[in-house]
Amino acid sequence: MNNSALRIFLPDVVGKGYAAFWKFKGRYRVVKGSRASKKSKTTALWIIVNMMQYPQANTLVVRKTFRTLKDSCYTELKWAVHRLGADPWWKFTESPLEAEYLPTGQKIYFRGLDDPLKVTSITVDVGVLCWGWIEEAYEIMSEDDFNILDESIRGSCPPGLWKQWTLTFNPWNEHHWIKKRFFDNPDDETLALTTNYMCNEFLDAADLKAFDDMKIRNPRRYAVAGLGGWGIVEGLVYENFREAEFNPKDEAFLADHPSLVSCFGLDFGYTNDPTAVFCGLLDQKKKQLFVFDELYEKGLSNKRIAESIQAMGYGKERITADSAEPKSIDELKSLGLRIKGAAKGKDSVKNGIQWIQDLEIIIHPRCVNFITEISNYTWEKDRFGVMTNAPIDDFNHLMDAMRYALENYITGSKWIC
Incomplete structure (x- = not known):
């Protein structure tokens, strides 16, 4: 089995607005964005395309709780395979929750931070575990939890591969550790991006109207969920x-x-x-x-x-x-x-x-x-x-x-x- 019959023009499939994201090979790609900004779908497409391109690469996909993965990242990756027309070469299973690229045996593993032992003890059958995706990274409230997770991708990579974490999230709170670490003080190993719905050329008129209505009805939410800005939290009702x-x-x-x-x-x-x-x-x-x-x-x-x-x-x-x-x-x-x-x-x-x-x-x-x-x-x-x-x-x-x-x-x- 091979993928020689698969011919696609990526800009038509992925759309615009993520060129820097697609090409970056540093340790951390951190994308905060509004709803419908394509950040999750673009990440899913990138993983599928690059795993088919690099036969030694395996990917770990993480959310704070395991039970949220099936209806989010797992579904997004299945969508990406289908959008790329690569269905014959991929196998998705729910028990265990994983995806396999059939020509090589490479895998996408899904884990939740609510079972830390399963996160830190992954052994791959083919190649190396070199890429990770944390969806809704805002849910990880402790930087120490991220540091432990970061260490799960370790060791040397074969020539041509690189170790990389991708974090995608809605930026609800400006006091979150992600802002200070990746956006306020980025280094050469970090790409920190802000995206919003206006870079998503696949939205229809009804989608755009929903954002226009939000802009008028709820400017505070629009600033975050519409434009991808940091949520400014003052005057919490509950501090206890x-x-x-x-x-x-x-x-x-x-x-x-x-x-x-x-x-x-x-x-x-x-x-x-x-x-x-x-x-x-x-x-x-x-x-x-x-x-x-x-x-x-x-x-x-x-x-x-x-x-x-x-x-x-x-x-x-x-x-x-x-x-x-x-x-x-x-x-x-x-x-x-x-x-x-x-x-x-x-x-x-x-x-x-x-x-x-x-x-x-x-x-x-x-x-x-x-x-x-x-x-x-x-x-x-x-x-x-x-x-x-x-x-x-x-x-x-x-x-x-x-x-x-x-x-x-x-x-x-x-x-x-």
Whole structure:
């Protein structure tokens, strides 16, 4: 089997705006960009093209949590193979999650940082492990975690090959270590790029209108999600949080928190916003809230919401949902969930926030969307730039779901369903 029949003109397939990215051979390519800026798709295309060109190269693809890989990087790489017309030469498997270039046996390996031993102990069958891609690199909150990962690509390369990490992400927070390390102080081994949707010539009129609407409706989000600028985070609503590993089923953990109660909340979404399910454990005596899991996905019907919650093992938990969708709540009840609508009421957002501010919030590293939201959930500013006492209408899907989940404890009510 060979790929001699594959003839493509790359500019037509990849498009414009990434010439420097495509040619760079230093240790780090770091690309922050807006949504629809082609950064992930271009990276996927680069990996497939170059693995077919360099028969000794293997690639490691990483996200903070393994479970997010299949619907992101794995899918993007399958798309890249198909776009290049290279389907006959590639084999994708889900168990284990990997891709193989059949003519040579080269592989793309997928790993999550939630299983560090599997990241640092990769042995390749053919050639060397020389390239790595970290998608949504913003999720890696600790530079030390990246340094450990960086060391997983080590040793010498055959002539013509080079070791390289590619980091792609949305730049939500200017205080992230990635900015200081790669953008403020780049060296000769670093290519730091900012891209946005305007370099994506494959967007249609509806896609472009969505950005035009965002520019008018939500200038703060447009500056980041539209133009790829750094998110400037001032006036966080919650400052009392930290990321930490914990096992909610561990006997020692449970013994240390004998009064734990489970708290589940749901915020509905569909096309533009994700459906968000908050999964937490509350220790009122110690004033601690443990965030241990989440659901965060667009395009979910009520049936799929119920199936997803049941598949996660939470089908029998009591869930408090946004009462703005009573029809959806009724349907979820008919599908077997124990769910009710939030009471809300006057000043419920303000009172809920104040109550939660008295807690210490401990977030499991797997809850990457919760960490992103709470790190960007700020107070709204008025037209003079002065902070108000109302939160922004953004980064609030899991934040709202958290308030719903804790509503009975905030108000002192009993859960009736």
